[in-house]
Amino acid sequence: MEVVASAKSQEKTVEVGTFFEDMPFTKKHRFVGIALFMAFVIEAWEMMIIIMISGAIAAEFSLTPVQVGSLIGAIFLGMIPGTYVWGIVGDKIGRKKTIIYSLLLYGVVSAVSAFSPNYETLYTLRLLSGFSLGGVLACIFPYYEEMLPVKQRGKAAVFLSAGWPIGTLIALGITSLLMDLDGVLGGWRAIIFISSLAGFWAFVIRKIPESPYWLAGKGRTDEAKQIISELSEGKTVVSQGTELYVSKVKQGSIFEIFKTKMIKTTALQTIVNFCFSFGYWGLYTWIPTLLQQKGLSMGQSLGFVALSAVAQIPGYIVAAHLTSKYGRKKVMFAFVLFASIFGFAFAYSSSVFQLYAFNFALGFFSLGAWGVWNTWFGEIYPTNVRGVGYSWGVGGQRWANTVAPSLIGFVIGLGWVFGATVSFIQVFMVITLITILFIRETEGEILH
Template identity: 50%
Template structure:
């Protein structure tokens, strides 16, 4: 048992040097892992059901692209608000509110009588659901021992392919019942708010930042399962150099970091989502029918899982920067092979490599963002990261839809998408390393 003397006022981050990895951490990992899987499910379900919706409402490619982008517009509108809200009401409550509100709005969208209503409700669903993405990584990082933070945060990110597979499985399973039944099933994910409320503690960093010292000590005691004993007189500290305002991200030493991470989030998201949102259509250009395209996507999602596992192991050994630069560089090569594949076998192989490396990089990137900021700006910083990602998500489906509608070839379209990954590699080389450092 590690004791912190009452005469000290330690930083919460330094206390977590002595916190062991416990079953409580693993339980939190499982609960928040499924939150992220639900988020992925909700984001991808509209992509997979788009052909069915297009058939019912007689939509062309541009209208489908706009519908896919509707949720991302909602996320764009909500991202900055959720970051600030999480600093005011706490990480845990923000996730619960996001899950519950998304479930209600998403359920309503399943009963849309026309395209305009469906568009509006998918947009509102995005406003609600983005809270999960903005807050979950920051919350989980603030529960973890320093030496396990990077690896376990990447494991949390592997909820993404699980969510994709669940969305794809639901689509294939309920295909005969139509897209409305698929959306109804997806909406039930909002009930997972009950699990978060019951099994995930509040962040001791946030509790200390708002002066709830007794609750912060109790949270650390619960996470360590009594292994770290904090005296009742111990006053836990966090970095109070900022007060959680958006403008503080763009002042002093944080200005360069914020501009870099926001730009990387935009270029990386464009490179990934530009391909994923139109992958079924692009594959049909290469001769695969819709069921074959779904099978192709499922195999790609399975290849993401070892990518996450590999990145999780390597980031603890070599740091964030080397792994992300290496993995995204490999993604660029795989994307080039995908764009220029001359056989179905090459198409499969290059896309699986792209899935392995790009998603491994995404996992490490999700861990890196929160480590760049002090406690009072952590979810605000994530909010801007997600804002930039959603900006790319809004633009990419519509612009790529326009390229496809006006006759752009498979090779041209994928090459344009891949160029954004090249820019991402260059920008990440300038980010500061954070592996092994205490959160502020």
């Protein structure tokens, strides 16, 4: 087998990312990708499933609309402290262990929640479920990007984002199959319990290696070298006399991302994460209600959700191919721009055909942009605070997830019509569009 080692490997001290510049993309990378892809699928369906079964829960517990909204938002509210805590943990104990512990804890809490005797218990456990799942949310993209060759990092990481629509479709499928069944085999409790079994995926995550970037940051150079060799299937070798390093910032410290050299990045990514998430979640959590203003039935509205999920898949694929060719900034700007245009067009659709057509285009461009952002966002901080920085931004997303349903419900309650409500949501997409212009490009750069 041919062994390729950069001349830089003969130097005494080398930045670990240097060895990913010419690393080939191997079967080991594919296995890591599949394992983490399914973890993201699990995250997506757990976040969506409660929306789809909320009607049945409301009927059993005689809930008010306010209580239903609070229950839907509970997982996101739990994820806010969860992402902050797990982000610090991920930088301290490693990406792999954090995701394993997060999945296992989620599985236990979610399984117990299926037996909730009342609304208060279910709400509390959904809150804890969100906290538990925060470790997957905070670490999954930084972890995957730290395993990939520089040339394939953008495309592969965007493909990872396609786990979101797959998770949504699985949630729809499980709900459709089980909701109307009687006894222990069906109903909302069975759906939650079956979903909780996804926690066992932690045992698959155990089979993938720890991030060599994180290991180098911990001074565990020999282990990092071994994993670089494993990932490249022996084609990239670090010599015995070489020390690996990453950018020297205090590991796992949230205060680091607010220091002078990082404060601008932190401010910009927080704005993008909040506004971009508000623009997406504010629309899709209320889409059934909004579409009923247009004369569609609840069944047709759920079909709309499924169509949106299907439209997202080609959006991710196209974005993945474009980002490695044109860079993160250009592709994301173009996709958010078109998402905004079609969002406003969707707001003022004058026929059912236009609703479907503009919704398909909106789903294609908005989620393609999310794929690019998940990748770009995971690259902008150095290794020792990548988990903390990423978790801070994801926390902003969860604040938006929590605030958006209530705020949109408030304006609908004021009597705002479909066009005005959807246009208001699209304003947040425009803010996103402007903000990304000020974030530095990372395509082709090694991670630091």
